[in-house]
Amino acid sequence: MKLNIQNETSRLRAVILGTAESIGAMPSLDQAYDPKSILHIKAGTYPIESDMQKEMDAVAEVLEKYDVKVYRPEVIKDYNQIFSRDIAFVIEDKFIKANILPDREREYDAIQHVLNTIDKDNIITLPEECHVEGGDVMPWNDYIFVGTYSGDDYPDYITARTNMDAVIALQELFPHKTVKSFELRKSNTDAKENALHLDCCFQPIGSDKAILHKNGFLNEKEYNWLLNFFGKENVFEITKEEMYNMNSNVFSIAEDVVISERNFTRLNTWLREHGITVEEVPYAEIAKQEGLLRCSTLPLIRD
Template sequence: MASPINVKSEIGKLKTVILKRPGKEIENITPETMPRLLFDDIPYLPVAQKEHDEFAEVLRDTGTEVLYLDDLVAEALVDKNVRQEFLQRIINESGYENSEISGSLNDYLNSFDVPTMLEHIMQGVRKDEVEIKSLDLKEVSTDQSYPFLMDPMPNLYFTRDPAASIGEGLSINHMTFKARQRESLFMEYIIAHNSRFKDKGVNVWRNRNHETRIEGGDELVLNNHVLAIGVSQRTSAEAIQDIANNLFNASSGYDTVIAIKIPHNHAMMHLDTVFTMINYDQFTVHPAILTEDGQVDSWILHPSENGVSIEHHRDLKEVLKKALDLDDLDLIPTGNGDPIVAPREQWNDGSNTLAIAPGEVVTYNRNYVSNEVLRKHGIKVHEVLSSELSRGRGGPRCMSMPIYREDLTK
């Protein structure tokens, strides 16, 4: 049976992708809750939605089927028993397991049809929306001024991170920060209960039931047997070794994982914010992750009789050339490597390119220096508006979860 997931490269023609249009969860960010919700600013929702709609239209115009996360989850929750199980789990993971307030939230959310219920879960449930007992109020929060019973999920429009397609399967991820950990529950239910995926032979290479952390922005599928995974603020070395071991033992086709260490900070939270593959032999790279002579710590993982063998290397270009069987590589610097332009455009996701075919990418229009450099290197660039979407610190790759790409012919 052919799997509905097929992603064996970063650059194969993009056929199907999952997006999440920003919703009211964006408007439920306040200056006080920005750190808690992992935001630096508050996007203006009407413009963010307009920009996101343009992004989706560019993908459709270039031959990509666009699916929306909300719709896929709603279709997965048609069965009443499945819906109730999901609802109880999302309430538990919102902090109300074995709590009296759990019943109040359950009754409130069950009063809506499924799409509306999901909308309320995603945008957050305020205390003044739910009728609760005075006893329950003590359980809600030590901060009585905090307005939400269930936190908003404003990071949902970055569909890349909660789950990542690899070959004919995916990882469903245990994410680093509490603000995002509930997000991967949506994909768990999509894979298990949406008719597009249910009983279709989708491999889950690593599920979300772990303590060690991994996020999709760190997972790059370089070809049909090589992955690159960032050792980052959001992905641990232990999780990389675990997923590598799972892939090697599962006849996945993957025999090489390249772990690349990047700075552990908010500006460079994932590997794809500093490094992306855009053609057979071309990559974007933010100069700040490399030393002056192009060095960065990396480890190559292979299957071995004892589980996983690990080799340490420093020359990223040589590591990639060997793993991908290439004579040379074109590493294209963000902002043309300028000491002012490069960090500015990297902050606005100039390195976060989404390849939709070999040598063809979608980027934010605000990173005009990086975009011009890409064109000079022969890359076809589709620019999308980005004044508000970029405030969430994620670009076109962050905002998309490819689930089907054409296989490469060479």
């Protein structure tokens, strides 16, 4: 397979979509990776497998409707494999393994059948000190946008997933691109004050538009840089509640086609007003784990 990812919105041809099959029992509080999951575990509203399977099936149907080649991980019994974006990402023709939380290593092993189709020289494993997850990495033509956290208390946050070592490593891998990092707001306890990944508070749309949430960024200057880069008139600013519900975590099949959650009424209306076809799917149950459509897709080829 010849990989090709230059940005977030060019016409999608091949993707790895996670799976909700055999995700196992509800995690205990000390097994949860994010504050939103913890909230739903405590409330007794944590999503059940059959509901999440239906949601992922709806996404697979949309992808197949647009003739996208869909790969799925091999199913590991009693194991959560929904969020394929966490485990790896593609920039240009390079497949980069994320240095994920150690107990998620098996998720990467479950896509070996896909890796076997890729030139081994194009599969990159970053040095051990580089912490990175795909939700923090956004190729955007001449840029690579990266969400990070560089505070001294980084080790204290289960929600801090990408460090500055990874930012430096990406710049070395892609010296012809500008790697632009953004400090994200982190919280282990309050999901409304936590940008787990960059795609939880920002995502490019179309050829020149973006979804953005100001409070997801620790530094207002970095938020303003994005606002100016896309132009205020091209930015859809989401509220704290909309960020909590993952409105920025939609997924582009093309510049003019976006898969979005069916309850994102304000966003979906704005997208349509800007000439974008919105393929609505149910995804509110999966969203309870602080991830949505971008989190559960790993694009391999875009035109």
